[in-house]
Structure formats: C-alpha cells, structure tokens
Amino acid sequence: MAVPAQGRVADQAVVPVPARRRGNSAHLRARRRFGLLLLLPLIVVNLLVIVGPSFAAMYYSFTDWTGIGGYNWVGLRNYTDLVKDPDFRSGLLHNLEWTAIFLTVPMAMGLMGAFLLSRITRFRMLFRVAYFIPYVIAGVVSASVWENLLDPQQGLGSALGIPGLEGTTFFGDPDRALPAVAFVDIWHFWGFLLVLFLAAMQGIDRELYEAARVDGAGLWREFRDITLPGIRPTLVFAVVLVTIWSFLTFDYIYIITQGGPAGATETAATLLYKEVFEYDQAGYAAAMGLTLSLVALVVMGLYGLARKLGWRV
Amino acid sequence: MGSSGLTRRQALARGGAGLAGLSGASWLMACGGGGGGANKPAAVAKVAPAKGDVSYWYTTTNAKQKAWQKTYDFEAFQAANPGIRLQTTQKPLDTIARVTQTAVQAGKGPDVIITGGPALAAAYARAGNVLALDEYAARYGWDKKILPWALDAGRLEGKLYSLPMSYESMILYYNKSLFTDKGWSVPKSRADLEAIATDAMAQGIIPFAAGNAEWKPANEWIVTALFNHMAGPATVQEALSGDRPWTDPLFEEAIATMADWFKKGWFGGGVKQYFSNRFDPLYAGMAKGKYAMNLEGTWAFANLSGFFNGDTEFDWTTVPSLRDGVPNDIYALGAGGTWAINAKAKAPGAAAKYLDWKFADPALITKGVAEVDNQPTPVPLASGDFPRGIDPKVERFYIDFGQSTGKGTFGYTTWTFMPPKSDSYLAEEVEKVLVGSMKPAEYLKGLDKVFRAELRRNDVPPLPKQAS
Numbered sequence: 217m218a219v220p221a222q223g224r225v226a227d228q229a230v231v232p233v234p235a236r237r238r239g240n241s242a243h244l245r246a247r248r249r250f251g252l253l254l255l256l257p258l259i260v261v262n263l264l265v266i267v268g269p270s271f272a273a274m275y276y277s278f279t280d281w282t283g284i285g286g287y288n289w290v291g292l293r294n295y296t297d298l299v300k301d302p303d304f305r306s307g308l309l310h311n312l313e314w315t316a317i318f319l320t321v322p323m324a325m326g327l328m329g330a331f332l333l334s335r336i337t338r339f340r341m342l343f344r345v346a347y348f349i350p351y352v353i354a355g356v357v358s359a360s361v362w363e364n365l366l367d368p369q370q371g372l373g374s375a376l377g378i379p380g381l382e383g384t385t386f387f388g389d390p391d392r393a394l395p396a397v398a399f400v401d402i403w404h405f406w407g408f409l410l411v412l413f414l415a416a417m418q419g420i421d422r423e424l425y426e427a428a429r430v431d432g433a434g435l436w437r438e439f440r441d442i443t444l445p446g447i448r449p450t451l452v453f454a455v456v457l458v459t460i461w462s463f464l465t466f467d468y469i470y471i472i473t474q475g476g477p478a479g480a481t482e483t484a485a486t487l488l489y490k491e492v493f494e495y496d497q498a499g500y501a502a503a504m505g506l507t508l509s510l511v512a513l514v515v516m517g518l519y520g521l522a523r524k525l526g527w528r529v
Numbered sequence: 530m531g532s533s534g535l536t537r538r539q540a541l542a543r544g545g546a547g548l549a550g551l552s553g554a555s556w557l558m559a560c561g562g563g564g565g566g567a568n569k570p571a572a573v574a575k576v577a578p579a580k581g582d583v584s585y586w587y588t589t590t591n592a593k594q595k596a597w598q599k600t601y602d603f604e605a606f607q608a609a610n611p612g613i614r615l616q617t618t619q620k621p622l623d624t625i626a627r628v629t630q631t632a633v634q635a636g637k638g639p640d641v642i643i644t645g646g647p648a649l650a651a652a653y654a655r656a657g658n659v660l661a662l663d664e665y666a667a668r669y670g671w672d673k674k675i676l677p678w679a680l681d682a683g684r685l686e687g688k689l690y691s692l693p694m695s696y697e698s699m700i701l702y703y704n705k706s707l708f709t710d711k712g713w714s715v716p717k718s719r720a721d722l723e724a725i726a727t728d729a730m731a732q733g734i735i736p737f738a739a740g741n742a743e744w745k746p747a748n749e750w751i752v753t754a755l756f757n758h759m760a761g762p763a764t765v766q767e768a769l770s771g772d773r774p775w776t777d778p779l780f781e782e783a784i785a786t787m788a789d790w791f792k793k794g795w796f797g798g799g800v801k802q803y804f805s806n807r808f809d810p811l812y813a814g815m816a817k818g819k820y821a822m823n824l825e826g827t828w829a830f831a832n833l834s835g836f837f838n839g840d841t842e843f844d845w846t847t848v849p850s851l852r853d854g855v856p857n858d859i860y861a862l863g864a865g866g867t868w869a870i871n872a873k874a875k876a877p878g879a880a881a882k883y884l885d886w887k888f889a890d891p892a893l894i895t896k897g898v899a900e901v902d903n904q905p906t907p908v909p910l911a912s913g914d915f916p917r918g919i920d921p922k923v924e925r926f927y928i929d930f931g932q933s934t935g936k937g938t939f940g941y942t943t944w945t946f947m948p949p950k951s952d953s954y955l956a957e958e959v960e961k962v963l964v965g966s967m968k969p970a971e972y973l974k975g976l977d978k979v980f981r982a983e984l985r986r987n988d989v990p991p992l993p994k995q996a997s
Contacts, residue, residue, distance in 0.1 A: 283634075284630065284634065284652045284653060284658070285655055285656025285657070285658070286656065363742075367805065367807070369805075369806075369810060370810060385801040385802060385804070385805045386805075387804070388742065388800075388801045388803070388804030388805030389804075390964050390966075475957075476741075476745055476804065476957075476960055477801075477960050478960035478963065478966060479957075479960070490957075494949070494950075494953035495949070495950045495953055495954075496652075496949050496950055497950075
C-alpha cells in the first residue's frame with residue numbers, strides 16, 4: 217500500500233514539479249543576475265585597484281623602471297639581486313622576529329583574555345569594548361601617543377620618575393626598537409584577537425564545561441581540553457592571518473621608526489617603500505612585493521592543503 | 530611630525546623622492562601610456578602667449594604662510610594678470626610630490642609642477658614630462674632675476690627645465706646668552722668648536738641640540754656640514770663631478786669625526802638619545818641652556834625664534850672651518866624644491882608668467898620672509914630690499930649669503946646636489962656608522978658605488994663652479 221501511495225504521490229508530483237522548477241530556476245537566474253549586478257561595482261573596483269596593479273607590478277618586476285619615464289626589460293635580474301641583497305635578508309629576518317612575537321604574545325593575551333571573559337557575565341560587554349577600542353583608533357594616533365609616553369625625556373618614565381624607565385630610550389636603541397614598536401602594535405591589535413576568540417568560545421557547548429567540572433577538571437584542563445579544541449578552526453585561522461600580516465607589517469614601524477635606527481626595525485615592507493620612494497627602484501620594489509606575496513600564498517596554500525586533507529582547521 | 534624642523538623642500542624630496550606608488554602609479558602609467566621602452570626626449574616649449582588657465586598644486590607649512598600666499602601670491606598675481614585664470618589646489622606637504630608624480634605619469638597633473646629638487650626635476654625632463662624653459666628665461670630675463678647658481682641647477686644637457694623655489698644653507702646657531710655666561714667665543718675653527726664642546730660637556734651642557742626622531746634624514750645635515758667644512762667645498766665639488774671618489778681619506782676623516790663626536794655624546798646627548806630626540810624639546814632645551822649650539826639649516830630661524838623669548842638670545846655664525854686649508858665663512862648652497870611646467874599644460878605661456886611672478890619683486894619676497902618666515906626664492910637681495918621689523922639675524926644671513934656666494938666660494942648641500950639614491954643612502958646608512966655596525970670606509974665605499982651608478986646615468990644635477 218505504501219508503494220502505490222508513494223507512486224500516486226510521485227505521479228501526482230510529476231506534472232507540477234517541472235513547472236515549478238522552471239519557474240524556480242527562472243526566478244533563481246534572475247536573482248543570481250541581480251546578485252551579480254550588485255557585485256559588479258565591487259568587481260570593477262577590485263579589477264582597477266587590485267588585479268590591474270598586480271599584473272602591472274608583475275610586469276614591472278622584470279624591468280628597471282625607476283617610477284618616472286621609460287624602462288628596459290631586465291629579465292630575472294631584480295630577483296637575483298634580491299637574493300643577494302643583505303638589506304632584504306635583514307628585513308625578512310626582522311619579519312620573522314615580528315611573526316614570532318605576534319604568534320606568541322598577542323595570541324596568548326587574546327586567548328587568556330577571551331577565556332577569562334567567557335567565564336563572567338557582568339561587565340563582559342564593557343571589558344570587550346574596552347579591549348577592542350585600541351583596534352579602532354587610527355594607527356598614526358596610537359603610535360604618536362606611545363611615542364610620547366615612551367619618550368626618554370618627556371615620557372611616563374621621566375614624568376613619574378619610574379626607576380628603570382627614566383631616561384630609557386626605547387625607539388632610539390637599536391636593541392630595543394623592534395620589540396618596542398611591536399609592543400605598541402600589540403597594544404593596538406590584541407583586542408581584535410580577544411574578540412575573535414571570545415566569539416568562537418561562545419559557540420562551545422556549555423554542557424562540556426559542566427561535565428568536566430563534575431569530573432573534577434580545573435580551569436587549566438577546561439582550557440586545554442575543551443576550549444582550545446573547541447576553537448581550533450578560529451585559532452588556526454588567526455595564526456594564518458597573523459603570519460601573513462606579520463610579513464606585510466608596515467604602518468607602526470614606518471610611523472615610529474621608519475625602519476631605524478640603523479636599520480634595526482627595517483622590514484621587507486618598509487624596505488620596499490624606500491626602494492620605490494627613495495631609491496627610485498620601482499621595478500626592484502615590484503619584485504620585492506611579489507616575493508612577499510609569495511610568502512602569503514605559501515601560508516594560504518598550507519592552510520588550504522590542511523583543510524583539503526581533512527584536518528579540522 | 531611636530532611644527533618644527535622639516536623644511537618644505539625636504540618633505541617634498543623625501544615624500545616623493547622620486548617615485549610613484551608601486552601599485553597606483555604603475556597602473557596609472559599603464560593606463561596613461563606613460564611608460565615603455567626608452568625615455569622620451571624632453572619636450573621643448575615654444576613661446577606661448579601669457580594667457581589662459583593655469584592649474585597649480587601647492588603646499589604650505591602652516592596657516593600663516595597659507596593666508597599670506599593666498600593674499601600676496603595667488604590673489605595679487607590674479608589681479609595683476611586678468612588674462613590668466615590661476616586655479617590653485619592645496620595638497621598635503623608630505624604627499625604632494627607623490628600625488629603630483631602619479632598624476633603626471635598618467636598624463637595629467639597641474640600645469641605648474643612642484644618637485645623635490647633639481648635632480649627630480651631632471652628625471653621629469655628626461656621622461657619628457659616637463660617643458661624646456663629657455664625661451665621663457667630669455668623673455669623674462671631670469672638670468673638677471675635669479676641667482677646664477679640656483680638657475681643653473683635647473684639645467685639638463687644645456688636646457689633649463691626647472692626653477693628653484695627657495696634657498697637655504699647650513700649654519701651654526703648658538704645660545705648667545707649661554708656663550709656670554711660661560712665666556713665662550715664664537716668658534717672659528719675645529720679647535721675652537723671642540724674646546725667649547727668639551728667644556729660644555731664638563732659642565733653638564735650638551736654641545737649640540739640634535740635629534741632625528743621626527744625627521745630621519747636630519748643625519749644628512751651633519752654629514753653635509755662635515756663634508757663641506759672639513760673635507761672642503763672643492764673636495765665635495767670634485768666628488769660630485771666624479772673626479773674624486775667618495776672613499777677619499779678626506780671624506781673618511783669627516784665621517785670618522787662625526788662618529789667620534791656622536792660617541793662622545795656631543796650630539797643630542799648620545800647616539801641612542803639622538804635617535805629619540807624631537808625638534809621642539811631640542812629648541813626649548815637650547816633656549817634653556819641645556820644645549821649650547823645647533824648645527825642646522827637656515828629654516829631653523831623660524832623655529833628657534835619661537836623658543837628664545839626675551840630672557841635668552843640666540844645668534845648664528847657660519848660653520849667654522851674644521852680643517853686647515855678649508856676656508857671660513859662659506860655657505861653650502863641649498864636649493865629648495867623646484868617648479869617646472871607640465872608638458873601637457875594647455876597654456877604654458879601663462880604658467881611661465883606665473884613662475885616669473887615668483888621672482889619679480891624682491892620687496893614682496895622679503896616681506897614674506899619678515900612676516901611669515903617664508904623661505905625666499907633665490908633672487909639677489911640687498912639691504913634696501915628688506916622691510917622694517919625683519920629680524921636682523923635673518924637679514925644678515927641673506928645679505929651675507931648673497932655676497933659670499935656671489936664671489937664664487939660656496940659648498941654644496943647633499944640634498945640639493947646629490948642624485949636621489951645617493952642622497953638617501955648618505956642620510957640613512959650613516960646611522961650604521963653612528964651605532965658602530967659599519968666602518969666609515971665601508972659606508973663611503975657603498976656611497977661611491979651608488980653615486981657612480983647615478984653619475985653614469987647622468988642623474989647628478991649641474992654643479993655651480995667655484996671661483997678659481
């Protein structure tokens with residue numbers, strides 16, 4: 217009985233369904249077209265400001281273009297020069313240091329802050345906003361504020377007579393300059409990670425924590441065995457972002473130290489900027505930019521590969 | 530940056546030292562057909578009538594100067610030239626050179642172009658982006674109105690392509706009140722200078738107010754002073770001409786001396802402190818007697834006068850001779866940014882007329898110096914050209930400078946006569962010498978290598994010759 221009934225249903229459905237499908241698909245096509253129409257301005261803008269310049273930069277990376285006037289085709293010379301360039305190597309080394317700092321300090325602060333915030337209900341929003349505010353302040357503003365606060369003569373250390381800080385140079389000392397600028401950037405950035413991680417933590421089933429507590433788990437075990445696995449995709453995504461951004465870092469360094477003193481904070485991106493705007497080597501700088509893009513592509517590729525292999529990231 | 534220290538020319542030079550933004554400019558260039566193949570020959574202007582529309586992108590360093598420029602430059606020019614319509618647009622100081630360059634590469638941009646200096650104007654000329662001005666120079670008699678060395682700096686392969694916006698030099702400022710208190714005389718030799726510095730340090734006074742936290746290329750001011758006043762102007766001229774390498778022992782001695790003085794803490798209180806010092810606290814400290822002297826360009830007149838307010842007084846002298854055989858009382862020539870006429874200008878005759886206006890009236894030029902601390906265009910000035918009320922120290926500089934350089938003895942500021950890459954290298958890499966991670970000889974070897982490459986490409990601006 218069930219079969220004829222099913223057959224009847226099926227039979228009855230045979231006629232109207234294609235009609236609805238035709239109607240649906242026409243409607244869907246119209247919706248898709250409308251969607252594409254809405255996206256068109258963005259695509260055009262991206263073509264103009266990203267794809268176009270990217271291809272142009274790729275092309276110029278094989279030339280000796282200075283940025284003004286004509287150029288000559290130089291093949292791979294810019295890339296071979298890049299390999300031999302001690303300043304570029306030094307810049308990349310600073311990028312690696314920067315990456316190491318940012319994969320540890322703000323990540324740890326963000327995780328810790330988010331975990332602690334996830335356990336409170338009162339004032340959570342207040343704290344979240346308070347920690348996130350530095351992220352929305354313009355980089356040039358926060359950099360200038362910290363430059364003044366850490367000024368050896370007029371900064372906090374001297375004004376308050378804080379031992380160890382009074383007269384201490386941060387941005388002017390080649391040994392301290394890179395961590396000092398990183399500190400300022402971390403102050404601005406870590407709230408972003410906190411909010412990101414907190415949102416991910418709120419998606420974890422509360423019952424898992426309650427069950428763990430019943431089993432006698434402490435805070436650390438809850439964090440290690442429930443929170444971290446629970447936010448793993450977000451965590452990996454944050455690692456990918458931080459790594460890519462660390463190789464492109466420019467703004468805080470350029471505002472505060474411009475790569476100095478004596479190249480102590482020079483990164484690949486600040487060097488690239490100087491190659492274009494000070495050394496008149498736009499072609500060489502294009503090769504440098506493409507090399508940096510390659511680093512980002514490798515990181516993204518590894519991330520994509522891990523997902524393809526079924527890793528839960 | 531703060532209110533002080535950065536000259537318009539220097540910001541122009543650094544902000545755009547040349548090159549358009551990697552992405553934007555390259556794309557615009559691709560769209561505008563600005564590039565490809567070899568450089569085009571520079572365009573030659575036919576003398577066009579002085580009428581039509583002229584667009585001009587300008588920048589100012591403060592509101593006072595902006596208001597003055599509007600009244601005494603733009604509006605006054607407009608009133609005197611009803612057949613020309615001057616369209617002005619203000620651009621930020623630190624980006625005007627870059628924005629202009631991007632626009633010019635795309636076949637657009639203003640009719641009157643501002644560049645960071647003669648070397649950059651020459652790059653535009655080689656790319657065919659600006660017009661040769663010789664016909665206009667003849668029409669308006671610019672060779673009579675403009676100081677010869679400054680006019681010559683705008684030439685490339687015998688043709689005139691740019692006019693200098695201002696001029697400046699390196700001088701030694703000192704706290705006159707402090708000098709009187711301590712019984713120090715104005716230094717006239719290296720021995721004098723080092724004796725004062727040593728005595729000052731012993732008394733807890735830092736000899737030189739110096740720092741580059743706000744303006745990294747401030748290093749270059751000191752290099753320029755030591756090259757010209759220790760190695761000597763003739764030596765610098767030979768090096769800039771390619772007849773003497775930058776690795777010459779005289780330059781090595783200059784850089785080694787600079788490193789030594791920094792090591793002793795004479796500049797800003799020590800190397801690390803120097804990298805952290807900002808301009809306003811330095812000037813304030815100098816007025817309070819924390820620092821005794823300041824080796825800086827003539828743009829600092831305006832900055833210092835704001836901090837010395839009655840209780841203490843400052844004065845200036847030429848940078849003393851720092852080696853036997855190097856003459857005293859010489860000035861290193863420094864041209865400010867340059868003006869050129871866009872090859873795409875629809876009314877080049879009107880643009881040239883506007884350029885002529887900038888040099889036509891010495892009284893108006895000195896009025897700007899007296900009222901809003903303008904840096905004057907390089908025209909010959911005499912006492913009678915200055916208005917009442919001008920700071921006598923400032924007047925003395927411009928008269929002395931004109932007389933001294935008129936005799937054919939002068940030095941060369943590196944930011945005016947070094948080609949762009951060499952100039953950037955000179956200003957930045959010297960920090961490695963100061964922190965001890967590079968030897969003076971190694972630094973100069975690198976400078977020589979970069980310079981030789983630019984010299985081969987004919988990127989060095991024309992050099993005014995010393996009197997023999």
